[in-house]
Amino acid sequence: MQKAEQFPELQYRDLDQQREAAELGMWIFLTTELLLFGGLFISYAVYRHTYPEVFAEASRHLDTVIGTVNTGILIISSLGMALAVYGAQTAKRKRLLFGLIAAIVFGTAFMVLKGIEYYHHYLNAEFPGLRFDYSVPDAKGKQVFFFLYFAMTGLHAIHLTIGIVLVCIILYLAYRRRFSPDYYTPVENAVLYWHFVDIIWIFLFPLLYLIDVHK
Amino acid sequence: MNSEITLERPEIEPINYLNARHGIASWLLTTDHKRIALLYMISLTLMFFVGGFFAILIRLELLTPQGDLVTADTYNKLFTLHGLVMVFFFLIPSVPTVLGNFILPLMIGAKDLAFPRLNLLSWYLYLLGSAFIIWCLATGGLDTGWTFYAPLSTAFSNTQVIKGITGVFIVGFSSILTGLNFITTIHKLRAPGLTWFRLPLFVWTIYATSMIQVLGTPVLAISLTLIAVERVFRVGIFDPTLGGDPILFQHLFWFYSHPAVYIMILPGMGVVSEVIPTFARRPIFGYNFVAYSTFGIAFFSFLVWGHHMFVAGESMYAAMAFSVLSFAVAVPSAIKVFNWTATLYKGSISYDTPMLYSLGFIGLFTIGGMTGLFIASLGVNVHVHDTYFIIAHFHYIMVGGMVMAYFSGLHYWFPKISGRLYPEGWAKLAALIVFVGFNLTFFPQFVLGYMGMPRRYYAYPPEFQVLNVLSTAGASILGVGYILPLIYMIWAWKFGPKAGNNPWGATGLEWTTPSPPPEFNFDITPVVTEPPYNYPTVDDDE
Amino acid sequence: MIKVAGMLLLLDFQLLPPTASSEAAKLDSLFFFLVALCGTVATLIIIFILYFVVKYRRRTPDQLALSGRSYRTLELAWTLIPFAIFLFIFYWGAKLYFNLMTPPEDAIEINMVGRQWMWKVQHPEGQREINTLHVPLGRPVKLAIASQDVIHSFFVPAFRIHLDVVPGRYRTIWFKATETGTFHLFCSQYCGTQHSGMKGDVVVMEPEEYARWLNSGSEGSAASEGQKLFRQLSCNTCHTGDSTARAPFLGGLYGKQVNLQGGDTLLADDNYIRQSIVDPEARIVAGYKPIMPTFKGQVDEEQIMLLISFIRSLKEGREQIPPVSDPAGPQPSPVGDAIRQSETNANAGNQPRTNANSTDQE
Amino acid sequence: MKVISETTYYIICGSLLVFTVLTYLAALVDLGEWNLVVALIIAAVKGSLIILFFMHARYSSHLTWMVIGAALLWLGILFSLTLSDYLTRIPFASVLIF
Known part of the structure; x- marks a missing residue:
């Protein structure tokens, strides 16, 4: 199995060229992902400009503690992925497996906490589309805020879920010893994807959770 | 046409991409870019005629001022699906996925695209997207206009909006993957010696197109997703009654959909930049300027989307910025037209069909582009916004420009794709019919637009009738012009004379392999040592 | 050919819309300038192409092209010269646009509502019409247009004006008719099934005739209609006009700067009043509590316009707010307008004419 | 690597x-x-x-940097031009109402 992967596909001159192409392809894909989120970020900017006070008020309904803890969790999961690459590059199999498992565990923890938050918003009738109280003051701006909150964190959560599934597959392949310092492109690309999802969250966190919390 | 080669050819057909493998699975599971190009060609042709059928019905309805052929609802569905199918399922994928897929790897001396399986996936996504559109059509259609403006599409239309949006969303991903594949291929798989400034201009334009696809399509995807979410869950991100702003949707939509116009036209320009040097037997005039202007267009195309919204409620100052930028994007287009014209100077020009289509392209694109100046001008825009003037303008670009270029490219590379020659006489006749029919269809619409006929009207005041009758007459002629190539190309594929490797005497790596090319394009990876379009010339005596 | 020629004669064939407003003529000059410019350039390009194609046609199958060189100056010339021309066109077009978007001070203000699939018009004097808009000749008319459902677009080809009407806000445009007659009014932004049925007429009348028309069958001015509504909705229980009132005093409010909670100030215009009715808590006047209920759903766009007309007609002074106890209260002062005032004295209420909002005076 | x-x-x-x-x-x-x-x-x-x-x-490689740069540049275009509308809308008095 491992041997077969050592040869480049027909259209490539050598493995290096193939690896470079795969990496370039991944970066271009991340570009499209960035612009996908970009559409939501610009909507956020527009509506925060339209409803500044309402956004600040609505932001106080989010759980800052969970938000902060989740940020930390995601950063640590990213560390796990970084260590996985290191393990793959240096043929340290344990490091590779450990890193991947850490990422899966912390990624799942993030999702669980996120789910708890979502559930609380549902109970508080702050979930536009499912349960939302339109009788509160400034319901419109609040509705837009919570819609954007769910759209942005929801899209992020979808990406993270895909990431977890992806890492599970990588973990299986790593367990079957499919990677070597010569060939670890799938690990590398999964890591790029994971870090990208992480970066999105790093921006979501202050934008959604921390609007004027000092008031 | 090199007849000696045909005569000396042995009886047994050499192995090529068409006869190397057999069976339906060898097509449906192929990763060969040439076969995928053919798969695309078949599905695109189908969608083209579906869209064309809607167009004919629209034109027939507009023959009389009253609505009598179909109901208002049906008419709205017709123009919506005409737009949707033609834009997303024909024009945007046309040249990149058919000609680009087939020719691009050949042009750069590669054995395949960088990600062949991804390429096949793109085609399946395209099919899935089309299936959604057909499903949407079968279950009652869609009446929001291809622009999906909120809040009509989110809160008022009671047609199959979600299915339509899903179809476009999926085909958008097909488009992204194709673009990603092309960019990687052009960067990584060029033959040794093929530097950027030795690339044929077609490659440049496909590269620029892919950039737009990759950078623009995600924004369309997210804006359509938001429309769908708003519609399904009754939340408001664009609906003003729930706190949203409908203008924001237009911003997001046109951020992609204006550059999308250049996704459609840029590869067409690439085709023309190949065809004109070949049939004038001269290097293209000002290669660098044409190449840079390609990127100029791609970049500026992202800065002008606001000109769709001059009277839609955007700020007056933003409108001014968008207007001046829109004029700026016209400059690189003008550069291209001037350079193509100058290439003809001192050439050795033959009038083969691809050349006729390309010359037609220059003429029609010039008119389309120049009427763009009218629309980019704020004052005139206030009057002609959403009238037939706009319709005529973008059909001159998309049909007069893009479809002409697509036909030009199809004829130009038909010998390479099929290994055979099409019947020249019939092809010239078809080109003539298309040219005449097109102008008769769309030129009256400029006048109609300035007179004030709004777009998407199914009944109109009687004084607009004469011009509408002319337009409908032109459309029927145009229809004949489109069906003709379908017939003779299918015939030529089977019975046409053998073409030989290089029937046009063109430069370019794609003409150095046999026609049809072998499965992996080149037996030996070619090495490039000269600039593109390096045609021999004789000294000018004058 | 004969048939087409016959149709040309029979159907009163025309190639241009009527030119019936002051801006239309200005726009036409830009348009014809562009037609001439682009026509010349396009013709030149086509002549060049045809000339080259014929002159340099391939005479023998293996004829080679003549050698040439590239001309950098030529390339720069056809890059920079078009750009300079484009900037000039931009300037011209932008100037026209700026004019169209800035109504003159002395314009008559007419309110319109677009909805699926009709145009409702409300004249300040109380006349209402559907799918027809009567305007006087030679006077600037400012339209304030709102939409009740989807995006519509107000389009009068003869005036060369076009305005998308976006739900949720007022948009304004103006014109000055220069020709009497009846002209098309279209909705040009696709708005659903009967989009092509959403059309009507603009009738331009001589000023005297227009004044007569306004006077005929009027149900009372928009301001008085608004006042009735004001009472019906019990607005006057809070907006009493007392210093102890729970709600801000409305007299003389229109067109003034308002101090908001949080220190911002804001111009009390149509949009602000409209927002205060449908979404009262969005912007609260400094010193008041957010107690006002929303009236969204209880009043439609037309009624909001009536209320705005009423508030606009109020001058500084208390007596105009109808007391709760007096449902039959005094007749309000209508919005002032020179033409109407000269013709419709009978309709005027018992308030002195000086109540009229001065900005509406000619 | x-x-x-x-x-x-x-x-x-x-x-x-x-x-x-x-x-x-x-x-x-x-x-x-x-x-x-x-x-x-x-x-x-x-x-x-x-x-x-x-x-x-x-x-x-430089290529990766170019891709990152392009992504950020285009995000910048999306932001700056959209906001160029929203931040200059005051003359239209186009506050969102309803």
Whole structure:
């Protein structure tokens, strides 16, 4: 199995060229992902400009503690992925497996906490589309805020879920010893994807959770 | 046409991409870019005629001022699906996925695209997207206009909006993957010696197109997703009654959909930049300027989307910025037209069909582009916004420009794709019919637009009738012009004379392999040592 | 050919819309300038192409092209010269646009509502019409247009004006008719099934005739209609006009700067009043509590316009707010307008004419 | 492909966590409109650290840098031109109402 992967596909001159192409392809894909989120970020900017006070008020309904803890969790999961690459590059199999498992565990923890938050918003009738109280003051701006909150964190959560599934597959392949310092492109690309999802969250966190919390 | 080669050819057909493998699975599971190009060609042709059928019905309805052929609802569905199918399922994928897929790897001396399986996936996504559109059509259609403006599409239309949006969303991903594949291929798989400034201009334009696809399509995807979410869950991100702003949707939509116009036209320009040097037997005039202007267009195309919204409620100052930028994007287009014209100077020009289509392209694109100046001008825009003037303008670009270029490219590379020659006489006749029919269809619409006929009207005041009758007459002629190539190309594929490797005497790596090319394009990876379009010339005596 | 020629004669064939407003003529000059410019350039390009194609046609199958060189100056010339021309066109077009978007001070203000699939018009004097808009000749008319459902677009080809009407806000445009007659009014932004049925007429009348028309069958001015509504909705229980009132005093409010909670100030215009009715808590006047209920759903766009007309007609002074106890209260002062005032004295209420909002005076 | 040492990864992760706490603390101080700016700057720094070290961009080819640059440039276009509308709308009195 491992041997077969050592040869480049027909259209490539050598493995290096193939690896470079795969990496370039991944970066271009991340570009499209960035612009996908970009559409939501610009909507956020527009509506925060339209409803500044309402956004600040609505932001106080989010759980800052969970938000902060989740940020930390995601950063640590990213560390796990970084260590996985290191393990793959240096043929340290344990490091590779450990890193991947850490990422899966912390990624799942993030999702669980996120789910708890979502559930609380549902109970508080702050979930536009499912349960939302339109009788509160400034319901419109609040509705837009919570819609954007769910759209942005929801899209992020979808990406993270895909990431977890992806890492599970990588973990299986790593367990079957499919990677070597010569060939670890799938690990590398999964890591790029994971870090990208992480970066999105790093921006979501202050934008959604921390609007004027000092008031 | 090199007849000696045909005569000396042995009886047994050499192995090529068409006869190397057999069976339906060898097509449906192929990763060969040439076969995928053919798969695309078949599905695109189908969608083209579906869209064309809607167009004919629209034109027939507009023959009389009253609505009598179909109901208002049906008419709205017709123009919506005409737009949707033609834009997303024909024009945007046309040249990149058919000609680009087939020719691009050949042009750069590669054995395949960088990600062949991804390429096949793109085609399946395209099919899935089309299936959604057909499903949407079968279950009652869609009446929001291809622009999906909120809040009509989110809160008022009671047609199959979600299915339509899903179809476009999926085909958008097909488009992204194709673009990603092309960019990687052009960067990584060029033959040794093929530097950027030795690339044929077609490659440049496909590269620029892919950039737009990759950078623009995600924004369309997210804006359509938001429309769908708003519609399904009754939340408001664009609906003003729930706190949203409908203008924001237009911003997001046109951020992609204006550059999308250049996704459609840029590869067409690439085709023309190949065809004109070949049939004038001269290097293209000002290669660098044409190449840079390609990127100029791609970049500026992202800065002008606001000109769709001059009277839609955007700020007056933003409108001014968008207007001046829109004029700026016209400059690189003008550069291209001037350079193509100058290439003809001192050439050795033959009038083969691809050349006729390309010359037609220059003429029609010039008119389309120049009427763009009218629309980019704020004052005139206030009057002609959403009238037939706009319709005529973008059909001159998309049909007069893009479809002409697509036909030009199809004829130009038909010998390479099929290994055979099409019947020249019939092809010239078809080109003539298309040219005449097109102008008769769309030129009256400029006048109609300035007179004030709004777009998407199914009944109109009687004084607009004469011009509408002319337009409908032109459309029927145009229809004949489109069906003709379908017939003779299918015939030529089977019975046409053998073409030989290089029937046009063109430069370019794609003409150095046999026609049809072998499965992996080149037996030996070619090495490039000269600039593109390096045609021999004789000294000018004058 | 004969048939087409016959149709040309029979159907009163025309190639241009009527030119019936002051801006239309200005726009036409830009348009014809562009037609001439682009026509010349396009013709030149086509002549060049045809000339080259014929002159340099391939005479023998293996004829080679003549050698040439590239001309950098030529390339720069056809890059920079078009750009300079484009900037000039931009300037011209932008100037026209700026004019169209800035109504003159002395314009008559007419309110319109677009909805699926009709145009409702409300004249300040109380006349209402559907799918027809009567305007006087030679006077600037400012339209304030709102939409009740989807995006519509107000389009009068003869005036060369076009305005998308976006739900949720007022948009304004103006014109000055220069020709009497009846002209098309279209909705040009696709708005659903009967989009092509959403059309009507603009009738331009001589000023005297227009004044007569306004006077005929009027149900009372928009301001008085608004006042009735004001009472019906019990607005006057809070907006009493007392210093102890729970709600801000409305007299003389229109067109003034308002101090908001949080220190911002804001111009009390149509949009602000409209927002205060449908979404009262969005912007609260400094010193008041957010107690006002929303009236969204209880009043439609037309009624909001009536209320705005009423508030606009109020001058500084208390007596105009109808007391709760007096449902039959005094007749309000209508919005002032020179033409109407000269013709419709009978309709005027018992308030002195000086109540009229001065900005509406000619 | 260059191998980055584990120590670097730990240091980067540590600083990211510190920056996270910093984001939270900065939000507690009333800086007026600068709260948003500070939060975004810290987020940008964190993002850059991840791109440069975790995603190895620091050791990547010019091509990767071009792709990153293009992504940010286009995001900038989307933001600046859309906001050019929203930030200059006052003359139209186009507050959102309803």
